[in-house]
Amino acid sequence: MDYFIELFFSGLTRGSIYALIALGYTMVYGIIGLINFAHGEIYMIGAFTALIVSTVLTIYGFPLLAVIVLTALAAVIWAASYGYTIERLAYRPLRSAPRLSPLISAIGMSIFLQNYVLLAQTSDFQPFPALIPEFDFMEPYAHIVGSSDLAILVVSAIVMILLTFMIKFTRTGKAMRATAQDRKMAMLVGINVDNVISITFITGSALAAIGGLLIASHIGQINFYIGFIAGIKAFTAAVLGGIGSIPGAVLGSFILGLTEAFATGYVSSDYEDVFAFSLLVLILIFKPAGLLGKATVEKV
Amino acid sequence: MLELRQIDTFYGNIQALHEIDLKIEEGEIISLIGANGAGKSTTLMSISGITPPRYGEVLFKGKPIHELSPDKIVTLGICQVPEGRHIFPELTVSENLDMGAFLRKDKKGIEDDREYLYDLFPILKQRRNQPGGNLSGGEQQMLAMSRALMAHPQLLLLDEPSMGLAPLIIKQIFEIIEKINKEQNTTIFLVEQNANLALKIADRGYVLENGKIIMHDQADKLLVNKDVQKAYLGI
Amino acid sequence: MLSFKDFRNGLMVTLWFVFLTFPLLVIKINPIEKSVVWRWHNMLYVACGTFVFYVLSRLYLARKKEQQQKIKTGIVEDKVAWSAKLFSEPKFYIPIAVAGCLFALAFPTLFSTYQVNIMITALMYVVLGLGLNIVVGVAGLLDLGYVAFYAVGAYAYALLNMHFGLGFWTVLPIGGLLGALFGILLGFPVLRLRGDYLAIVTLGFGEIIRLILENWGEFSQGPSGISNIARPGLFGIDLSLEMSINFMYYLTILMVIFTIFVVNRLQDSRIGRAWFALREDEIACQAMGIDKMKTKLTAFALGATWAGMAGVMFAAKTTFVNPASFTFLESAIILCIVVLGGMGSIPGVIVGALVLILLPEYLRAFSDYRMLVFGAILVIMMIFRPQGIISTVRRTYSLKD
């Protein structure tokens, strides 16, 4: 039973990380129908910025709390800026282009960013400071859930709730939904579509950055390549839950995380990813639009 | 109120509009008629800034607007009911109406207007919480107009509001067009295939033929004009 | 020519990029010694680079606008896309094709074996590109796991050669068939999926195949791969390295020609039309009496067939296969070839393949900057030619008869 719980928590941790990245995918897809392959790289850049800033701050002797707050801020700000810039440079010019062109642009962007970081920083793994302290009150349970797992769970929960609220109730949220459904009409009711799309990228990137920060200090090391694998997984999760649907992305992520954890725990981690992807294929065969995605019956 | 000067609009390299000149006075109903592909919708889109003119200018109350983005133009009080309705399919009827009032801040006013429109189109009140996507054509047309009216436009651009509607509905729609023109003194620019109806309620009319204005005159004069009758009234 | 406003914007943009690249380009930390290096010179480069680039792009746009102005006022004719012209009119493309063939034939005599070797790789991607083009470009099914079928082919040859000593020529068709088989196996369940759902499922399938090859050691010798795969034989004559490479080269050329021939004929046939139509509007297609599933499946299977054959050739060329060669990135590259070349256009795909595969080789000059430049080029190409280098021209019938 203990074992089950242990696996359950490690599944949750994975899940919430995937979720933080998957949300970005799903939001962008929802609004411009683009699989933004560069999103994983944003997550990576978030992590790197965090690493750099935190190191610099510690060197200049800031207190831990300050370091944590400022680092988080910096990561979010810069990741968001990158997200915004990418959209402006690589996607906006392709709004009216054939469907696959932005996809290629995204792949190119992803390759570019990876190598940009590789060259600007380094190719080897960098140690990432444990920004999340070991809470004493967690000590008794340390063998089941680490403090960082807890932190990850809590933070991502909060973030997701905030996001859902924003989408559902704020003007911006409404604008996003409208733009997602009919861009031309959105313009005609006075929504500044370009801004809305930018905001979407910014929000998505910010989430990814938080994810990057958390996972980096959980795992304790990063390099320029971490974005890719995490990205693919998160994207899988987003599709699993029904791409374009916010709750779907979260649900999908947790299902994926738990599947992997239990597959590893009870079967073997050799086939961890095989399980993940087979699950995806299965679910899509029975629910072609993902778990919470609307099966849009085209009104002929 | 609105003036188009020598508008040229392109799709890529295809030129859809050639030197369009057009004037609309406060409180008028102007109708623009023309064959398919004449460029009627394009004209409206050029006004709304979706396909901004490449050359020439658009003046609203004397100020140039052809370089503003669509949302800015809406803020000035120019709203369009586009061809094919463009309902937000996954938003409910009432949410669609809210989107119409996107730029408005006055909660109270919005409420009142919604009620007013529900009285105007009772069917919408029934379907209040149904996703707009699977309303039928007529229902959607009503919703589209109501949505535009939620914005309290000074100038309302209507693109083929009668398209694919049952005769009964068409009559209603046109009555309502006149009604809002009278009651709220909304200026109306009406694009129609159904020249008959359009010219009946319009003050003046323009005739568009492959991208050029070939004729404009008082509506009643156009109604009796031989060429117009032959080409657009099927008489 | 450039207004003051342009310059001000230019400065804003420059500032923005300086800010953007600040942490990653300027600060270089050493987390171990807890030391920082401030590389301010980078900031300078970024600033200058951005500003120059901005100004240039402005100028470019300005010129474009002028052009349009001219076109309007009829000073110059606006010309149809040169590419379209080039490849629609026989009197243009026949000579090109001939010249191309001659050059291709002479190539090994003109260049070093290394160049030939690279060219073989490039040509294989031409085959792959043309294969995927059937699926993505023509039938409009977004397949991100194409590399899976490539792997099937490669391992088919590797294993059959290792266990039963089967030769290249026997396995080539087998590889194709296996590819088709897998195509159908995957196609059946997933082809109902729409657009991007199909994309991710195929991506998953690609990964699954790779992971199985990696983990199922008893079957595939796992990650350490299979080596000493026989090169294609020429009537049992044993060839020197150089000769066998040249031989391989001509084989690939043949393969390419064969592929072009088949794909071309398929495209303007009854089935080809059905594929195009399917890409345009599925519902209308069905209403016109086209069996959606069957048509999609043929496209998918045919594409897979070519991947399979290309796989066999790959194995024969490198004489070594391991799962590392069949990652998602491969699929991505092949997709890039198709889209960047021009969806559904055969010459487009050929050019696309040559560009994208030869590019990294000749970018070796940039050494570390190689992939950086590569990525950038992908983006830029897409922005300036979203429809691909050479866009499709629909066949016209009534002219000829």
Added chain:
Amino acid sequence: AAETIKIGVAGAHSGDLASYGIPTMKAALLVAQDLNEQGGINGVKVEVLAEDDVCKPEVATNTATKLVSENVNVVIGHICSGATKAALPIYRDANIIVMSPSATNPDLTQSGDYPNFYRTIASDDAQARTLVDFATDTLKVGKIAVIHDKGDYGKGLAEFVKSFLEKDGKAEVVLFEGVTPGAVDYSAVVQKIRRSGADAVIYGGYHPEASKIVSQMRKKRMKTMFLAPDGVKDDTFINVTGKNAEGVYASGPADVSKNPLTKKFRDKFMATEGAEPGAFFDNGVTAALALTNAIAKAGTDSAAIAKVLHTETADTPFGAVKFDETGEPIGIGFVVYQVKDGKFVTVQ
């Protein structure tokens, strides 16, 4: 006859594995420079041609053909076993001698397919043997979990470890499992290790995953011992893992930093690059020295070079080195290190 002696250096010089390839390239360059300063080999200057293979088999074949067509006399490389395997037939057909500083896959020498292949590093099975003996005889552990990264190097090694353990029967393999490199979290597999009740983990793979797994084990308050191969014996491992690295065992080539030759070239490197040389630098130097030494004695004819390599020893950072008939180095073995206060120190 040749106006220069051409030494090809092939390996990952760009991409994510560059950090494994570049040191060897530098090593070759330094050796060449050193020789040329002394007037070259028998008066003939030495030239180094470095080619990138990104550690990808398909690229490696191109790289190999490139070097062959530039008719190099000998080749140092490749770095990764997969790439090496793919490239070797090409060199074999061109009858060129290849010496890898880092490709440890046993087949390379034991399959007998590549008579032209030599290496200056012990093969995986030798290393697996070292680790197994250390675990069972020195540490005397009874239950061992064998973990690998599914990679060419890691899994190969792990499989040897497993088979040796089973053959000797001194300790029981309670878990044999592969982890996915780059995964965001390894706690599940760590829990599994704990559950298996293993006293020690023998890991096959490189340092990034090793460090993640160790850290998570320690985070989960597990005291399980951790043994790893030379892919982990890299200062980056200690830097990245920090205090959690304490007590980890890692096998690697004997510590030769005392050796004057080693010093000499390391210092040269420090002088030019201003940093510690990275992975496989010494092996690179060794390869370069062994080959140039052989060429000096036998000229550029491959057969002759081979003869020298087998029969006469060369002075290298690893001392006097020559090669057995399969091409394995004689005199380069493995010793086990343990991390003590942030340093790898040899354990007797």
Added chain:
Amino acid sequence: MEPILDVKNLTMDFGGIRALDHLSLQIKPGEIVALIGPNGAGKTTFFNCITGIYKPTKGDLLLNPPGKKTKKLNGLKPNKVTEQGLARTFQNIRLFPNMTVLENVMIGRHCRTKSKIFGAIFRDPRTKKEEKEIVEQSLEILKKINLDKMADEYAKNLPYGAQRRLEIARALATEPIVLLLDEPAAGMNPQETQELDELITKIRDEGLAILLIEHDMKLVMNISDHIFVVDYGKKIAEGSPEEIGKNPDVIKAYLGEDI
């Protein structure tokens, strides 16, 4: 004489909404039958059900091809239905925009031809012949609706009216016995409608039965032999144009007082 298409108690539910409610309808050979009714009455849904795009909840669809035995269309895939001889156009145009006009029609021939992959690759005489026929027949049809001059235009570049006609041509290419037209005159001006009127009658005179959804009463009253009126998915009236014209229910629900 027996109806060529006989629909019995067709019922279609979308979740809550009942779009069609036990709707029965017959078409006799060589007849133009109009299906009219308010927006949202279920007309298009009716088409979607009988052409297999939606799966009806209840009801029978019987087709009696002249000289062949009765076929049941229930549960057939759309393409099978078309093969049986039902062809349709769409309320909102669904051409293949990036294919030429001619190709659009050639697609229509697809279900009446059979060359396979190998034929395509080796171009055996049979395939050659078939291809030739496809082109000729398609041009034939284009002539009939005088679009032959635009054969090599991309469909998307046609003016709207022409696009509507092309949809009809494409449907004709499948050699239907019953032709279903969903608001063919929508968005056409009176003059174009006039031409459409002639076109439809011409097709009828060639012996096809036609089922027509239309809101343009002028057209409907002109050409239809028989009219069905639906409202809320139920049939509220049927009969000759004259009868329908003065049927009070129809006037109340649909026509309005004057037209």
